[in-house]
Amino acid sequence: MLKSETKLILEVCDLHANVEDQPILNGVNLQVYAGEIHAIMGRNGSGKSTLSKVIAGHPAYKITGGTIKFEDNNLLDLDPEERARLGVFLGFQYPIEIPGVSNLEFLRVSTNARREYEKKEELDTFEFEDFVQEKLKIVKMDPAFLNRSVNEGFSGGEKKRNEILQMALLEPKLAILDETDSGLDIDALRVVAAGVNKLATPNTATILITHYQRLLNEITPNYVHVMANGKILKTAGKELALQLEKSGYDWIEQISSNKEENQ
Amino acid sequence: MKTECLEWLEQLPSPDGVLASEQLIGRESLRNLGLPKKYSEAWRLTNLKRIEKILKLPLAQSNQYENSIDKNQWPEIPKDGVRIILNNETNYKTNLPNGIRFLSNDDIKETINLSHQSIDETNDWGVSVNKACNNKLLALKVDGLEEQSLEILIPSQKETLNPSRILLVLGKKAKLKLLQVIIGEGKSSNNNLIQIHLDEGSELNHGLICFGKNDSSLFTQACIKQNIDSKYELNAIQHGWSISRFEPRVFQQNGKAKTKLNGLQISSEKQQLATHSLVNFNGPEGELEQLQKSIAADQSHCIFNGAVKVPKEAQKTNASQLSRNLLISKAARIDTKPELEIVADDVKCAHGATISQLQEEELFYLRSRGIDSNQAATLLLKGYCQEIINNLPVAAERWQILNQIIENLNK
Amino acid sequence: MTGQNTVDKLVSKPYKYGFVTDIETEKIDKGINEDVIKLISRKKDEPEFLLEFRLRAYKQWLKMKEPNWADLKYPKINYQDIIYYAAPKKSEKKASLDDVDPKLLETFDKLGIPLSEQKRLSNVAVDAVFDSVSIATTYKEKLAEHGVVFCSISEAVVDYPELIKRYLGSVVPISDNYFAALNSAVFSDGSFVYIPKGINCPMELSSYFRINSGDTGQFERTLIIAEERSSVSYLEGCTAPMFDTNTLHAAVVELIALDDASIKYSTVQNWYAGNEEGVGGIYNFVTKRGHCRGKRSKISWSQVETGSAITWKYPSCILQGEKSVGEFYSVALTNNLQKADTGTKMIHIGAQTRSTIVSKGISAGKSSNSYRGLVQIGPQATGARNYSQCDSMLIGDQASANTYPYIRSQQPQSNVEHEASTCRISEDQLFYLQSRGINFEEAISMMVSGFCQDVFNQLPMEFAAEADKLLALKLEGSVG
Structure with a gap:
């Protein structure tokens, strides 16, 4: 591996986090380089989603140890909006419905916030409409959704498309997609996956959090990590996902608990 | 407390005009009521000091109107729109669109009497004050199948009490979009009573914007009588009054009508804004959808009291009410009280209430x-x-x- | 077999506990005045401080007005026509149950509360109160081994005067309301529970209140103190004979929970409700309040209210300690001309306090059933949360169900959520069950019990089944 030549985008070191005094992350280590796609798998409650929220800066989680570096920035010092402007994007597992707030306005305000940071010019209402029309094609989304309230009354698939649309508009350096495949039928999954593939570049990185192999059939990861009890237990290539699909998580947890006993 | 009311009644001009008999009724009930009292359920949260101030204001004079109203903030009237400005003598004779006409005095007498059943002024302070001192009435009838639209603007003159009253009748299958705008000015008080009769199959979309400022107060009562198959939708917004109280009362005479009530009150500084709604189903198969929202900021206070009555006659009523409240300051306060009274067994009634800040x-x-x-x-x-x-x-x-x-x- | 008539027929069942025990009773003269209060106090050999407490309350009561705000109409009560003290003759509490009048034991046997050593429930300690006095408390010795005090309040006044002085009236002050003041002046007996630090009370505690005399008011007083890290589950049951006059029951219950303590208080109330025409029955005007004084303390009220002509009670929690928890689970069933106005008050004072309200009202006949509750979030209660759910079920088109939730918040960092719904037993549901071979009455009772399940789940095991049966009895009618 020629990692020294590519740029380190994300570096998570010995990360510990609590929610309501309950430890959820117990020492996560992860390095993500430009151009890479990582998949994080694991059972429910293993800490995958927490990891993604902690990277994005969700206020409900308390960091009790470790660091997260994003390029040259210490992410833990930054507010969620500052992280987003730097280019960290979290695709939500359950995108939030916000009645009354126009989707179009929301997209425009957030796009401009990111553009301002990138020193790109601000888009006015008309320019933005053109810009968004372009991006809509990537996710094959009906423009009618722009005029509705943010995610309100969207079906599961529409919500996920709206997430990928945001990703397309914000052009992040690191996209973390938290169970973007859950609740999607096969056609919607393909559209979403095609969008993700299209947006991946040699200068950006993607982390996919998922339960299932089927997303990884559409988006090929460079690395697959398995999480349990708030830690990454095993890291390997894409073949690990196939193995998990076949044999479940038990054997990995077995191996790792044996390891701990031997130590 | 009673004497203050009596003193106020003493100095009112003697009853005259088309509302003369109404004035007598209003004065009589005020004599009995006096000022609102803290220990009555309907007033226990109200800042009564601010209410007392209202009766100390002189009545607005329509000949003073031109000098005392600030028109700069009014947007222009749209090209084919009609705006009626209340309390300005000339405007009672505006050209109305085809399909809307002024009611004759005979019609007025008949209709006003009809609506006595739905307003119980003997118990109602705001209505009684309006009746006691108001001698002007805007009475309109909408007919035909074409959808009409109308704007009624009710300004306040500074440092006066501004009563106004509207009687609106929608004939069979008539349709109207009504925008009613009430504007408060410094140290003024506005008291508006609107009575609405919706005949079979008629539809009214009623927008009510109540914007006050600088120590202005507002009492506004909407009494709506709905006949079967009629639709009434209200969207009411209150903001900026030192104290305001909006009392929409819907009476589904024979059931089988649709009512939609949406309310929004936004209080800041030390304002106290209140909505007291009542929906009474008097027949089967009535529908109600109600959403009341409040935002309380600074040291303000928002109050909602939403009564829904479903008597025995009102089988198969379908009513839902939701009160959603945002408390965005530590010194603000919100009181909400849904009130559901049901005596019919085959009904669907639900209500809900939440108070929180913005969702994390x-x-x-x-x-x-x-x-x-x-x-x-x-x-x-x-x-x-x-x-x-x-x-x-x-x-x-x-x-x-x-x-x-x-x-x-x-x- | 559908239609309203059948339902109507099913909703009433003769009152099973309406018998009168024929026993020699010592009663004082009707009426209330200072002498009567002194007499009650003397009869109970009370220390001076308690007499003063009573007299203070009496003076307060004279100044107060009988409330009329709850929309409950009833004939004016003549307070001079009530007997304020009645006790079975030779009623001094006996050292052994063998000395208790067999008629009394028999009465409680008949009520399903056997007291004698052979028959008594193995895991429930019972304090049996007959008219104005406690006649027996079971398992006292066993509880004493754990330091738990469970006795009548009259005994506690003599044996634990310091605790009484400190806590009596500390949660419900004598001037709290008209009926609380009256109770404080003339209370006769009731239960006292004290759980020392760190003790989980080893068995369920239970008081059983029986009104026997028709013209006697029942004014019991209950005080439960749970010290730090202790816990207790307490249950009260009540019945009364059928009289065609109305009897006043004005009890006061005070609960105090200190740091990490937990009190669970369950009530199965089945006072005589009057006949179909609304003649007779108990006026049940009760003040129940718990004070979560300590951090992380918890008070949970569960009630099944089926009796009384008029019920008027709002078991409440004052959530003062940080992270303290209040709960209220209620089933209220009204039939014929019964009126129930019940609910709770959750007063959030401390930070991160939580409360849950689940109320199920079932109205049948021409009865009226109201939920009235207050949720108040004070300015200091950061992070407070409340969830309330109030459901009503109407049986027949003569009954009424009303909901009056009062909600007030003065703290933006808090969350209040209230939901309410009304439903009836639908013909479709009935038909579905009947088509599976379940008979009509059973189907109704299944659905009512399903409707109440959230509340029954909160009752102590032994009583959940009983409560279910009680509702079924009230509703089923033609069976048995």
């Missing part, structure tokens, strides 16, 4: 897209208001109320 998850979602927390909060507040404002008749857009609200909240 919503804020985080916006922030995770690069929007800073102030801007995110503003977006959410706007969205919260927009759910109601969006339903106002189109004519309301020109009033740009959302911007004013947000500006005041960000002060």
Whole structure:
């Protein structure tokens, strides 16, 4: 591996986090380089989603140890909006419905916030409409959704498309997609996956959090990590996902608990 | 307390005009009622000191109207729109669109008497004050199948008490979009009574914008009688009054009508805004959908009391009521009380109430897209208001109320 | 077999506990005045401080007005026509149950509360109160081994005067309301529970209140103190004979929970409700309040209210300690001309306090059933949360169900959520069950019990089944 030549985008070191005094992350280590796609798998409650929220800066989680570096920035010092402007994007597992707030306005305000940071010019209402029309094609989304309230009354698939649309508009350096495949039928999954593939570049990185192999059939990861009890237990290539699909998580947890006993 | 009321009644001009008999009724009931009392359930949360001030104001004079009203802030009337300005003598004779006409004095007498059944002024302070001192009435009838629209503007003169009254009758299958705008001025009080009769199959979209400022107060009562198959939709917004009390009362005479009540009150500084609604189903198969929202900022106080009565006659009623409240300051306060009284067994009735601040998850979602927390909060507040404002008749857009609200909240 | 008539027929069942025990009773003269209060106090050999407490309350009561705000109409009560003290003759509490009048034991046997050593429930300690006095408390010795005090309040006044002085009236002050003041002046007996630090009370505690005399008011007083890290589950049951006059029951219950303590208080109330025409029955005007004084303390009220002509009670929690928890689970069933106005008050004072309200009202006949509740979040209660759910079920088109939730918040960092719904037993549901071979009455009772399940789940095991049976009895009618 020629990692020294590519740029380190994300570096998570010995990360510990609590929610309501309950430890959820117990020492996560992860390095993500430009151009890479990582998949994080694991059972429910293993800490995958927490990891993604902690990277994005969700206020409900308390960091009790470790660091997260994003390029040259210490992410833990930054507010969620500052992280987003730097280019960290979290695709939500359950995108939030916000009645009354126009989707179009929301997209425009957030796009401009990111553009301002990138020193790109601000888009006015008309320019933005053109810009968004372009991006809509990537996710094959009906423009009618722009005029509705943010995610309100969207079906599961529409919500996920709206997430990928945001990703397309914000052009992040690191996209973390938290169970973007859950609740999607096969056609919607393909559209979403095609969008993700299209947006991946040699200068950006993607982390996919998922339960299932089927997303990884559409988006090929460079690395697959398995999480349990708030830690990454095993890291390997894409073949690990196939193995998990076949044999479940038990054997990995077995191996790792044996390891701990031997130590 | 009673004497203050009596003194006020003493100095009123003697009854005259088309409302002379109404004035007698109003004065008689005020004599018995006196000022509202703390220990009565309907007034226990009200800042009564501010109510007392109202009767100390002189009555507005219509000949003073031109000099004392600030028209600069009124948006222009749209090209084919009609605006009637109340308390301005000349405007009672505006050209009305085809399909809307002024009611004759005989019609007025008949209709006003009919509506006595739905207003119980003996128990009703706001209505009684209006009746006691008001001698002007705007009485309109809408007929035909074409949808009409109308704007009624009710300004206040500074440092006076401004009573006004509207009687609106929609004939069979008539349709109207009504925008009613009440504006408060410094140290003024506005008291508006609107009575609405909806005949079979008629539809009314009623927008009510009540914007006060600088120590102004408001009493506004809407009494709506609905016949079967009629539809009534109300979107009411209250903002900026030192004290205000809005009392919509819907009476579904024979059931089988649709009622939609949306309310939004946004209080800041030391304001106290209240909505006391009552929906009475008097026949089967009536429908109600009610959403009341409040935002309380600074040291303000928002009150909602929503009564729904479903008597035995009202089988197969379907009523839902939701009170959603945002408390955005530590010194603000919110009181909400849904009130459901049911004596029919085959009905669907649900109500709900929530009080919270802005949702953390919503804020985080916006922030995770690069929007800073102030801007995110503003977006959410706007969205919260927009759910109601969006339903106002189109004519309301020109009033740009959302911007004013947000500006005041960000002060 | 559908239609309203059948349902109507099913909703009433003769009152099973309406018998009168024929026993020699010592009663004082009707009426209330200072002498009567002194007499009650003397009869109970009370220390001076308690007499003073009573007299203070009496003076307060004279100044107060009988409330009329709850929309409950009833004939004016003549307070001079009530007997304020009645006790079975030779009623001094006996050292052994063998000395208790067999008629009394028999009465409680008949009520399903056997007291004698052979028959008594193995895991429930019972304090049996007959008219104005406690006649027996079971398992006292066993409880004493754990330091738990469970006795009548009259005994506690003599044996634990310091605790009484400190806590009596500390949660419900004598001037709290008209009926609380009256109770404080004339209370006769009731239960006292004290759980020392760190003790989980080893068995269920239970008081059983029986009104026997028709013209006697029942004014019991209950005080439960749970010290730090202790816990207790307490249950009260009540019945009364059928009289065609109305009897006043004005009890006061005070609960105090200190740091990490937990009190669970369950009530199965089945006072005589009057006949189909609304003649007779108990006026049940009760003040129940718990004070979560300590951090992380918890008070949970569960009630099944089926009796009384008029019920008027709002078991409440004052959530003062940080992270303290209040709960209220209620089933209220009204039939014929019964009126129930019940609910709770959750007063959030401390930070991160939580409360849950689940109320199920079932109205049948021409009865009226109201939920009235207050949720108040004070300015200091950061992070407070409340969830309330109030459901009503109407049986027949003569009954009424009302909901009056008062909600007030003065703290933005808090969350209040209230939901309410009304439903009836639908013909479709009935038909579905009947088509599976379940008979009509059983189907109704299944659905009512399903409707109440959230509340029954909160009752102590032994009583959940009983409560279910009680509702079924009230509703089923033609069976048995």
